[in-house]
Amino acid sequence: MLFHRPETLENVIGILEAGPVRLLAGGTDLYPGLRDGPPPAALIDLSRVPALRGITRQEGGWRIGATTTWTDILRADLPPLFDGLRAAAREVGSVQIQNAGTVAGNICNASPAADGVPPLLTLEAEVELAGPAGRRRLPLAQFITGVRRTALAPGELVTALHIPEAPGARSAFLKLGARRYLVISIAMVSAVVIPGEDGTLREVRLAVGACSAVARRLPGLEAALTGRQPGAPLDDILGAADLSALTPLDDVRGSAAYRLDAVREILGRVLAAALPGETHA
Secondary structure: OEEEOOOOHHHHHHHHHHOOOEEEOOOOOHHHHHHHOOOOOEEEEOOOOHHHOOEEEEOOEEEEEOOOEHHHHHHOOOOHHHHHHHHHHOOOOOHHHHHHOEHHHHHHHOOOOOOOHHHHHHOOOEEEEEEOOEEEEEEHHHHEEEOOEEOOOOOOEEEEEEEEOOOOOEEEEEEEOOOOOOOOOOEEEEEEEEEOOOOOEEEEEEEEEOOOOOOEEOHHHHHHHOOOOOOOOOHHHHHOOOOOOOOOOOEOOEOHHHHHHHHHHHHHHHHHHHOOOOOOO
């Protein structure tokens, strides 16, 4: 097996263009997968490419490099907009996995239960891609196309995620599993809320994971909550929410009906966590 350790993005793209090769970032998905088949003919270790790592403030938002780890997210000086992503970072496996696993690896793996995807959807993340044809950006919702499927073209790699500003925004994330730690989600919800000056909800973003082939935003419920007055009850709105966009499965972790019931409960809790002074019965 050939093992490449390039130090520039240009070299990475050149190696990708030359022939079949697998990308190695944190390795937390790649290495376990090697047990199920023959090893790849070639690997590219991305750990020495500085352009792919780190969180930088840019005009209009933030850039998160592809090989930025979940521990990097937890340690970064970021505003309350990112509290939901931080909470998800604490749920990504063990501390050892958080130290190695990367943000781009989480989205490229395209698991329905990827912890990072719902908060990144509510952050309205755009995926930056680079390849022989140049660079392009896609909304995350268009990048993940199905279970273990993405919009990556041959010879492309994810180079960064871009998060737009959202002044005054707060966020939260909650995950339900069969136990507290080291568990695949039964259901998870992320929220971003942006209050207006009068305390009404000027904007609401909600995303649900582990209840469909890809994590889903809930535009109908978002619209129903927009304009809500401070202290107005949530339960009536959540009880009437249309969750038909979700297609949960029956499996060993829970039935489809249980997952939908859980989502309604978690939605209330995650909104209460994102809104100061709110409670959820």
